[in-house]
Amino acid sequence: MEFKLKKGDWIFFLVCLALGILAERSFLHGIIGLSYPVFITCFYGVFFWRYRSFSFTNKKLGLLLIASIWLLSLSFFLNSNMVLYMLNILVIPVMVLIQLVLVTYPVENQWHRWPFVQNLFLSVGAAISYVFRFIMYAPKLAVRGLEKSKSATIRKIFIGVAISFPLLFVILNLLVSADQQFGNLLGTIPRWLLALKIEEEVLRTIATAIYTLVIFGILQVLRTSRQPLPSEPLTQKEKMAWDSVISLTVLTLLNMVYLLFVVIQFKYFFSETLKEGYTYAEFARRGFFELLSVTMLNLLIISTLVSFVEKSSKLMTLVIRVFLSLLVFFSGVMLYSAFIRLFMYEEAYGFTFARVLAHSFMIFLLVILCYSLMRIWMDRLSLVRFYIISAIIFYTLVNTIQLDRFVVERNLERYSETGKIDIHYLNSLSYEGVEGLMELYEINPEHPGLSDLLLQRKQDLQYSVKSWNSINMSRRSAEKTLKDLELE
Known part of the structure; x- marks a missing residue:
């Protein structure tokens, strides 16, 4: 052509x-x-x-x-x-x-x-x-x-x-x-x-x-x-269907393992006992990523079985739905366990952007689990559409909500309670972290190394090149506050 x-x-x-x-x-x-x-x-x-x-x-x-x-x-x-x-x-x-x-x-x-x-x-x-x-x-x-x-x-x-x-x-x-x-x-x-x-x-x-x-x-x-x-033709989709008996067997074995795990979790978190030799922080660090991975794997299993398990008798369909609902429940308990573990780790070592982001991601997974439970009992709902739309909204909210500001506020609250804070981590954050350092300076100007850190940031902002395409409100706010701040 x-x-x-x-x-x-x-x-x-x-x-x-x-x-x-x-x-x-x-x-x-x-x-x-x-x-x-x-x-x-x-x-x-x-x-x-x-x-x-x-x-x-x-x-x-x-x-x-x-x-x-x-x-x-x-x-x-x-x-x-x-x-x-x-x-x-x-x-x-x-x-x-x-x-x-x-x-x-x-x-x-x-x-x-x-x-x-x-x-x-x-x-x-x-x-x-x-x-x-x-x-x-x-x-x-x-x-x-x-x-x-x-x-x-x-x-x-x-x-x-x-x-x-x-x-x-x-x-x-x-x-x-x-x-x-x-x-x-x-x-x-x-x-x-x-x-x-x-x-x-x-x-x-x-x-x-x-x-x-x-x-x-x-x-x-x-x-x-x-x-x-x-x-794809309908016949091809039918060939992809999972056998209901095999699916029920897989669900039964998974639920048995998760039931035992959940019993142990309830023992830990409601009797306030831990395995001998572990602190709360060590216990949290050992299990968080594993539990989060298992939860995401369960979501994949649930969405796959809901979409591709073959249609059989009403009784078999009902049993599979019950077992899928149990899998959602156990996944929710594991998600809660991971949430608590991360919270304990934050109490021991402080709040960071990555940890707060992980917390927000777990809330997103909880929403996905709730919708998946609805889809198990309501065939007309679409899992893929909801997953895509909710992922777009979640990612947009993460960028819109100032998580750095949230991290700064939580660390300042922790400092007022424990006297512990990592000023170098706050300095590594965005300009919200710089504003957090200035708030800390107003609380305790004698904090070791704080005045030197703020002086360095003040000099960096003063001599940096500015152009119209780099205009940023967070930076301007930090510049204004630093300019008005009198360092001893």
Whole structure:
């Protein structure tokens, strides 16, 4: 098929070029801040303008994804947690790609099936192919309308420039030898070129071109009408069904093991006794990750059996549902046990971002377990859809809620009770940690090493380079408070 571009496509390419320039200015000039929500807003403005007459599908989930993407980009402006910062650099582009393919996917409400995942990869491949053809044929398309005489003239000009280079080299050397002032004038040109940082500018130009071509390619490809991939036939799904007797046997053995484990857990946490030789902190550290892994494995087993166990007699179906419900109950007890273990560990060693994040993830797993219990008894519910939507909401909330601030407050409360706090860990957090150090300074300015740490942070903030794309409200708040803080 011949590659063709209409006049509107060239205009859109120029718009994408402007987006590419904005992307390079937003992401490759220091730490990202305000520039990310600005870019996302401009990008979706261009997207909706380009697709203004397009009939979108999966609108509800598409709007949820757009809201999540914008909130995640806004976190670069409001928060300063480096873990989430690095993670979102990878997550947001993937979410944007999924959202774009989702709302242009030709099938409504089929986004939780495997053909949609295949379509994601096919869309990326089609965009790469489109960009390659554009690069190959764009020069031909640009000169297609020129007359042969003009084309020949341009070719002769290039030949003349190539011939002139060796002549100019000889002539300039002779003129420099003849006139020293002329030589001094030419000597300023290399210094001027060095001031331009040519290598850096070339790399930035390449980055701008890549951003432009990626945006142009994916938005051009998704506008074309595409046929959905054929779904798996029903007979194939029936072949994947798990035997009910085998499933019941597996559930019975699992529940027996978990029953014994739960009895031991109740002995520990309600009789306040521990295995001899272990402190609470050691006990918590030994079992937390194992219990969390078992809970997630149980969720996989529950979702698999609910989706693929074969339909048999009403009695067998009822028994399997009861045993699945028991598995959910035991999973909930193990999740609670892991929650308590982590809480004990925090009491012994303090609160950190990773531990608070693990606590929030366990709350997310609890919500998943509750919904899975409902799905066991209600066939019309969809597990995969709920898992995907709840995961999007959970990740967005983690970025929206200031977990670093929560960690700082809990550690300050622990300090008021025990007198223990790790100021170096607070310093390693985002700028919320710096504000926590300043609050600690107001409580106890004599704390060992605290004034030196704050003085160092004050100097770092004072001499750091500031630009519009790196504007961050968390940083500005810390700067203002540090500026007003009088260190002894």
